[in-house]
Amino acid sequence: MPPSVTIVIPTYNRAQCIAQAVDAALGQSHADTHVLVVDDASTDATPSVLAGYADHPRVSCLRLGRNVGTAQAKNVGIALSRSEAVTFHDSDDIPHRDKVLRQVRALTRHDVEAHPCLNWSLAGQRPGTRLQVGAVLTHHELILPDGARVEIRRSLSLVDDFFPNLQMSAGVPGDWTHVNSGLFHRSVFDRLGGFADCIEEDREFRNRLIMAGEVIWLIPEILLTKIETADSLTLAQATDYDSPRRRSDRDRVWGTVQHWLATREVAPVPIDLSGVEIAALTNPGPLAIPSELLPRPEAAA
Secondary structure, X not given: OOOOEEEEEEEOOOOOOHHHHHHHHHOOOOOOXXXXXXXOOOOOOHHHHHHHHOOOOOEEEEXXXXXXXXXXHHHHHHHHOOOOEEEEOOOOEEXXXXXXXXXXXXXXXXXXXXXXXXXXXXXXXXXXXXXXXXXXXXXXXXXXXXXOEEEEOOHHHHHOOOOHHHOOOOOOOOOOOOOOOOEEEHHHHHHHEOOOOOOOHHHHHHHHHHHOOOEEEEEXXXXXXXXXXXXXXXXXXXXXXXXXXXXXXXXXXXXXXXXXXXXXXXXXXXXXOOOOOEXXXXXXXXXXXXXXXXXXXXXXX
């Protein structure tokens, strides 16, 4: 039987596009999906927009009491999901209607094995054994603020932090393969934990998948459209690729790669929700929520 999937949508001050993201998630052709929106304490009209989904049986909307950042908002989604697989859609993503279905079919393939012609010992696998796909990624397209459309088909960017010398013909440098919207088998989070608290959280998690020897399947087709705006994290002055904060986080990420190259040790990142406050929640039934995280009745009102 195909696995259930939770589509986690972390959002902050995206009232103008969050409904489009929720509707696109609900329109996925994979039937067994649940949409979990994690509102990271928005200060705009996002809560009012999400109120329109309060009675939808396949949507849960969770509003945090304080802003904790994208990485921790994703961790909340991981921790509360009951599904066998989890994917993440940004609030300005437009997924192809078959994106999750295609990913599920790749995730559940039973004919993937460690062929002896490859050096599987580096990934901790024995040649000839069956493999469990841990993550399924896809290519995507990017709509830039000036209206330009860029197709992102750079499979080599998966290993740019390990082999930057392979990137010379790639055009624009950087990690473009969209790890954030990958579909992940639940067991991956059990083994490796969640997202690290930094603005390079996708890149860091991608590296951990590779270093731990997880099997990554890449669908070589564009199944997602990302729309960049002037206030996107990669464009905003405080968090763009040249900002001090991103440079510092990037150095941390590269430090973990250097440590792995020297020791082959991969440390999981435990999901710690001790500082998380849930201010409001709709449709909690499909979720696994610890009693201490449930909103107080007066807060939910």
